[in-house]
Structure formats: structure tokens, C-alpha cells
Amino acid sequence: MNVNAPQLPSYISSENLGPWHIYLQQVEQVAPFLDKSLWPWIETLRRPKRSMIVDVPIRRDNGEVEHFEGYRVHHNTSRGPGKGGVRFHQDVTLSEVMALAGWMTIKNAVVNVPFGGAKGGIRVDPRQLSLSELEGLTRRYTSEISSMIGPDKDIPAPDMNTNAQTMAWMMDTYSMGEGRTVTGVVTGKPISLGGSLGRQDATGRGVFVTAREAARKLQIPLEGARVAVQGFGNVGEASARMFAQAGARIVAIQDVSGTIYNAAGLDVAALKAYQQANGTLLSAPCGEFIDNTAFWGVPCEFMVPAALESQINRFNAEQVLARIVVEGANGPTTPEADAILAERGITVVPDVLANAGGVTVSYFEWVQDFSSFFWSEEEINARLERIMAEAFNAIWQLAEQRGMSLRSAAFVIGCSRVLEARATRGLYP
Numbered sequence: 001m002n003v004n005a006p007q008l009p010s011y012i013s014s015e016n017l018g019p020w021h022i023y024l025q026q027v028e029q030v031a032p033f034l035d036k037s038l039w040p041w042i043e044t045l046r047r048p049k050r051s052m053i054v055d056v057p058i059r060r061d062n063g064e065v066e067h068f069e070g071y072r073v074h075h076n077t078s079r080g081p082g083k084g085g086v087r088f089h090q091d092v093t094l095s096e097v098m099a100l101a102g103w104m105t106i107k108n109a110v111v112n113v114p115f116g117g118a119k120g121g122i123r124v125d126p127r128q129l130s131l132s133e134l135e136g137l138t139r140r141y142t143s144e145i146s147s148m149i150g151p152d153k154d155i156p157a158p159d160m161n162t163n164a165q166t167m168a169w170m171m172d173t174y175s176m177g178e179g180r181t182v183t184g185v186v187t188g189k190p191i192s193l194g195g196s197l198g199r200q201d202a203t204g205r206g207v208f209v210t211a212r213e214a215a216r217k218l219q220i221p222l223e224g225a226r227v228a229v230q231g232f233g234n235v236g237e238a239s240a241r242m243f244a245q246a247g248a249r250i251v252a253i254q255d256v257s258g259t260i261y262n263a264a265g266l267d268v269a270a271l272k273a274y275q276q277a278n279g280t281l282l283s284a285p286c287g288e289f290i291d292n293t294a295f296w297g298v299p300c301e302f303m304v305p306a307a308l309e310s311q312i313n314r315f316n317a318e319q320v321l322a323r324i325v326v327e328g329a330n331g332p333t334t335p336e337a338d339a340i341l342a343e344r345g346i347t348v349v350p351d352v353l354a355n356a357g358g359v360t361v362s363y364f365e366w367v368q369d370f371s372s373f374f375w376s377e378e379e380i381n382a383r384l385e386r387i388m389a390e391a392f393n394a395i396w397q398l399a400e401q402r403g404m405s406l407r408s409a410a411f412v413i414g415c416s417r418v419l420e421a422r423a424t425r426g427l428y429p
């Protein structure tokens with residue numbers, strides 16, 4: 001390593017890393033590999049450009065007023081307007097949203113869509129709210145962050161516990177403020193409101209395409225391969241469905257309710273139907289329920305974490321038996337676990353690549369909204385596949401050339417693109 005390379009700042013401890021410090025550590029790990037001309041600009045990746053904390057009061061159905069804390073963070077806008085989802089979850093913190101926004105900056109650069117990185121969230125357990133309370137929460141939050149968002153400023157999209165309906169409410173609230181319909185302010189909208197065909201499945205499709213490319217490189221046949229998926233929401237369900245369509249066996253699925261296992265393969269469509277009917281996977285009849293911790297040691301070729309951060313960590317990384325971990329979630333693997341998996345010869349397809357299919361089709365949606373000209377699903381899926389496969393292959397090649405992990409190679413490509421844009425823009429107004 002070059003002795004003059006930027007050093008890991010002392011405030012980054014390897015113990016007890018939260019998501020933001022994990023993001024920082026990932027940047028620091030690749031700093032020495034970036035072109036020297038970019039080193040003076042690395043600091044721009046170490047802090048968000050701007051962040052906002054908002055009070056979101058709503059009237060509950062029982063007449064009482066309750067307050068929730070909301071966030072929107074623009075991590076970096078060097079390459080274009082901010083872009084990233086909105087998460088509703090009881091554990092959301094500013095630090096987490098900063099990390100998610102940072103990963104958006106890198107991800108958008110990795111797939112070369114002309115966006116910066118942003119993210120938002122509300123610290124709320126949405127399962128405790130009625131539909132009308134959720135609408136009120138979403139509308140108030142949108143109104144509070146309206147100075148930060150806009151079709152050429154920052155374009156939110158769905159993330160955990162938000163969906164096309166959430167985006168419809170956000171679009172409507174923003175449009176009311178503008179006095180006109182502004183479809184391009186959010187993506188992941190319903191098709192009837194300027195949404196894009198293919199966006200619903202796009203993240204899962206991207207996960208599948210990058211998994212398929214990795215499998216080709218490692219000569220692992222998809223036909224009959226065993227897959228374990230954590231999370232059975234937008235990303236987990238679509239990924240599982242696409243693996244199954246390619247002939248793989250989905251041997252385990254975990255959600256909040258528990259872990260269902262079937263060595264012969266779970267019926268993904270039946271599980272989805274069961275979940276829709278019962279609101280949970282618990283007691284679904286097509287497999288046996290195993291202990292949640294046993295999920296990590298399920299024998300499989302592919303493991304797809306598609307729920308929360310830091311799920312694969314120093315406590316369970318030794319258990320993982322998969323050949324390839326494909327990160328559907330953002331930040332599911334801690335740096336310590338990354339090192340353990342690498343040591344054990346397990347390939348990790350990193351989040352900033354593997355789950356970039358969602359934002360890629362969000363980009364298509366934004367473009368379609370601007371031109372009011374909509375593409376066919378075949379066209380969208382074909383373009384998505386091409387972008388994901390090209391990004392994968394560029395990262396694989398760099399990783400081989402430099403003898404680094406796929407995550408580091410993705411960060412080298414992403415950070416370089418962001419910092420080149422930043423450096424070229426210069427400092428003064």
C-alpha cells in the first residue's frame with residue numbers, strides 16, 4: 001500500500017460499527033486504490049451534503065396526536081439529483097439513513113445512472129398504523145421534506161415497508177404544493193400514475209441477473225441450485241421467484257415471523273398467496289419451521305439476504321455454507337463477516353451492484369415521466385439486464401486485475417466516478 005494514501009480516520013473503530021461507520025470503512029478500504037488526483041476529494045464521501053430531521057405529527061384514529069421522527073439525507077449530488085428510497089421502520093435512525101444514502105451514491109455511480117445518493121425514512125412501526133394513519137403520516141412527511149425533493153432535486157422511491165401506494169400519496173402531496181401534477185418527483189409509482197412497467201420486480205431481477213453472472217464465472221449450474229432467502233418482501237420474493245423460474249430450489253425463506261425450510265424446494269407462488277391471505281408466512285403448510293439462527297447454516301449454493309443491515313456478522317459468518325452471497329438488502333454483511341466469508345472462499349456480490357436493478361428501472365421511470373412516452377416491459381427488462389450484466393462484468397474484471405473483493409472493486413468504480421465529477425465541478429459558485 002502506498003504510504004501516502006489516505007489513512008483510516010481515528011473515529012472509525014472496528015468495534016461495534018453502526019451502518020454509517022460501516023459505509024465509511026468501506027470507503028476507506030478503497031481509498032488507497034483510487035487515482036491520487038482524487039484523494040483531496042475523498043472527504044466529500046465522508047459526510048452527507050445535507051440532512052434534514054423532521055417532526056411528523058399525525059392524528060391517530062382514536063383522536064390523539066402522535067409525533068414521529070422523519071429524515072431525508074442528500075449524501076452526494078455531484079453526478080445529478082439525489083435518488084433513493086424511503087423506509088418506514090421502528091429502528092430507523094439518522095445514522096442508518098446516512099449510510100443508506102451513502103450506499104445510494106456509490107450504487108448509482110456503479111450502474112452509471114445520472115443521480116447522486118439520497119435516502120429517507122420515518123422511525124415508525126407501520127404495522128401499528130391503520131391505512132388512513134399511514135396516509136396521513138406519508139403526506140405530512142412529504143410536506144415536511146418538500147423543500148428537499150423535486151424531479152430535478154431529489155427523487156424518492158420505495159424501500160422497506162413502503163410501496164407504490166406510498167409513492168402515489170407522496171406524488172399527490174408534492175403536486176398539491178406545486179399546483180400541478182408532478183409525476184417525476186417519485187419513482188416506483190403505480191402504473192396508472194406514471195409508474196414504469198418492470199419496476200416492481202426490478203430489484204429482484206437485478207439480484208437474479210448478478211447471481212446468474214457470478215454463477216457463470218464460478219461454474220455453478222442454476223438448475224437444481226439451492227437458494228436461501230432472508231426477507232420475503234419486494235426484493236426477497238421477486239428474487240426467489242426468478243431463481244425458481246431458472247430451475248433453482250428455494251430451500252429456505254425467512255421473514256419476521258420465522259424461517260420456513262424444505263430441502264426439496266419451497267413453492268414460492270403458494271407461499272406468496274399464503275402470505276397475502278394470512279399476512280404472515282407463519283404456519284404456511286409447504287415446509288417445516290426451523291430456528292431463525294439455523295437459517296444461516298442452511299446448506300445452499302446461493303444465500304440472498306434481502307431484509308435489514310448487518311444480518312451476516314461475526315457471530316454467524318462461520319456458519320454460512322453458501323458458495324455465493326448475493327446482497328439484495330443494503331448493508332447486510334458487516335466488514336468482519338466480509339473478511340470471514342472471503343477467508344472461507346465465499347463470493348459476495350455486493351449490495352451496491354446486486355440490488356441496483358431497482359434504481360436502474362427508477363431511472364427509466366423518471367426518463368419516461370419526463371417524455372411522457374412509455375416503454376414496453378420487454379424493452380425495460382432487456383435494458384436492465386444489459387446494464388446489470390455489464391456492471392457485473394466490469395466489477396469482476398477489476399476485482400481479478402487488482403486481486404480485491406467484488407465489493408472493493410465496485411467501490412473503486414463508484415467512488416472514482418463520483419469523485420471525478422466532484423473534482424471537475426470545482427469549488428466556488
Ligand SMILES: NC(=O)C1=CN([C@@H]2O[C@H](COP(=O)(O)OP(=O)(O)OC[C@H]3O[C@@H](n4cnc5c(N)ncnc54)[C@H](OP(=O)(O)O)[C@@H]3O)[C@@H](O)[C@H]2O)C=CC1
Nearest residue numbers: 159160161203231232233234235255256307329330355358
Ligand atoms: N424495494 C426496493 O426496490 C429496494 C430495496 N432494497 C433493500 O432490500 C431490502 C428489503 O427491502 P424490500 O424488499 O423493499 O422491503 P419489504 O418491506 O418489501 O420487505 C422486507 C422483508 O424483510 C423481512 N424482514 C424484516 N425484518 C426482518 C428480520 N429482522 N428478519 C427477517 N426478515 C425480516 C420482512 O418480513 P415481514 O413481511 O414479516 O415484515 C419482509 O419480508 C432492504 O435492505 C432495502 O433497503 C434495495 C434496493 C431496492
Ligand SMILES: O=C(O)CCC(=O)C(=O)O
Nearest residue numbers: 084085157159358359362
Ligand atoms: O429506486 C430508487 O430510486 C431507490 C431504491 C433504493 O432505495 C435502493 O436502491 O436502496
